[in-house]
Amino acid sequence: xxxxxxxxxxxxxxxxxxxxxxxxxxxxxxxxxxxxxxxxxxxxxxxxxxxx
Numbered sequence: 815x816x817x818x819x820x821x822x823x824x825x826x827x828x829x830x831x832x833x834x835x836x837x838x839x840x841x842x843x844x845x846x847x848x849x850x851x852x853x854x855x856x857x858x859x860x861x862x863x864x865x866x
Contacts, residue, residue: 815857816840 816837823833848855 819840820833820837823836824830844855
């Protein structure tokens with residue numbers, strides 16, 4: 815998941831450190847979500863919000 819994101823962004827010509835920082839932020843956001851919700855991480859999480 816994150817590896818695919820990294821490789822895709824680098825292939826688009828993005829700076830490697832910029833993409834790496836984005837990956838780090840994604841990991842941090844996921845970790846905080848798990849801590850705040852006190853539920854195990856689900857790779858294929860489905861948001862329950864319904865948009866119209």
